[in-house]
Amino acid sequence: MFTEKSSSNEKRLETMRKNLSNIENKVESILSKDALTYNDKMILLSCVNVSFHTSGKIESIFSIDSCAACDFCQKMIKNASCNPLIICGLCYAAADAWKEAAWRRHKINARIFSSVLFSTEELKTLNLHTALLVRFNEDGDTVNETMSRNYLRITAAFPRADYGYYFKNYPEVEKGLIAEGYTSREKLPKNVRFIQSSVLIGFPSKPVWFADAVFTVYPDAETIKNAILNGSIECNGKKCMVCGFHCYLRNRQSTAVNIAEYLRCNKAAREKIMVAYRNRIAEISK
Numbered sequence: 001m002f003t004e005k006s007s008s009n010e011k012r013l014e015t016m017r018k019n020l021s022n023i024e025n026k027v028e029s030i031l032s033k034d035a036l037t038y039n040d041k042m043i044l045l046s047c048v049n050v051s052f053h054t055s056g057k058i059e060s061i062f063s064i065d066s067c068a069a070c071d072f073c074q075k076m077i078k079n080a081s082c083n084p085l086i087i088c089g090l091c092y093a094a095a096d097a098w099k100e101a102a103w104r105r106h107k108i109n110a111r112i113f114s115s116v117l118f119s120t121e122e123l124k125t126l127n128l129h130t131a132l133l134v135r136f137n138e139d140g141d142t143v144n145e146t147m148s149r150n151y152l153r154i155t156a157a158f159p160r161a162d163y164g165y166y167f168k169n170y171p172e173v174e175k176g177l178i179a180e181g182y183t184s185r186e187k188l189p190k191n192v193r194f195i196q197s198s199v200l201i202g203f204p205s206k207p208v209w210f211a212d213a214v215f216t217v218y219p220d221a222e223t224i225k226n227a228i229l230n231g232s233i234e235c236n237g238k239k240c241m242v243c244g245f246h247c248y249l250r251n252r253q254s255t256a257v258n259i260a261e262y263l264r265c266n267k268a269a270r271e272k273i274m275v276a277y278r279n280r281i282a283e284i285s286k
């Protein structure tokens with residue numbers, strides 16, 4: 001039944017879509033130029049979405065997000081259709097319910113940061129002046145070296161903040177690190193913690209040289225209990241402020257620590273994942 005409320009919602013949606021299309025068109029028209037002026041770059045940076053989270057898991061943290069529409073995430077999501085242990089099969093950011101506005105704003109971020117390399121001075125125009133904690137990629141992953149370099153330059157542009165840089169696509173993060181002169185663990189930026197997300201549920205990925213932590217999701221109560229008994233830090237879906245912002249503030253050590261989180265999904269998905277998990281354990285122990 002048609003109501004006044006549904007009509008006003010429709011109007012809001014229409015306005016939101018129109019605004020997003022305007023931003024997308026503006027960005028694409030600038031990116032289609034052969035050479036960008038300083039002013040073009042400033043316009044692009046004004047189109048970047050910087051979020052400050054006032055509730056939820058990352059309450060009190062700023063985030064700059066990419067988008068699961070990128071080639072890397074789409075490949076991982078496709079691979080997950082053949083292997084239920086690949087965490088990307090449960091990606092909330094790729095789910096239909098994910099809000100259109102966030103999806104499109106993050107896609108614009110990814111387009112800008114993967115296409116243009118900004119200077120540290122230029123990046124100082126981002127709205128991060130009050131930030132103390134910043135997360136890269138709550139949504140999406142590092143698309144390419146240019147994006148990685150821009151993220152690293154943001155950490156130099158706002159040195160007062162501490163950063164949690166989450167990634168699965170480590171080759172692109174690494175290329176950015178090398179290009180920016182961070183060529184060894186000792187040289188890594190002091191205000192950034194590199195959090196490597198494990199690809200497989202229940203199986204921590206081998207840490208890359210620059211990882212401060214390997215973040216793994218475990219499929220049931222017993223597997224996460226074992227991980228914690230074996231030294232993993234418990235994340236377990238808490239608010240980051242409850243754990244003391246481990247992923248952002250923990251002192252850098254010579255090797256990566258493990259962080260374990262309990263898988264949140266429905267019963268049917270968990271059962272399917274547990275079958276795959278047990279099969280893999282059996283295969284490994286052959």
Ligand code: SF4
Binds near residue numbers: 233239240241244245
């Ligand atoms: S370990 Fe702590 S900081 Fe890291 S994601 Fe979990 S709750 Fe947040």
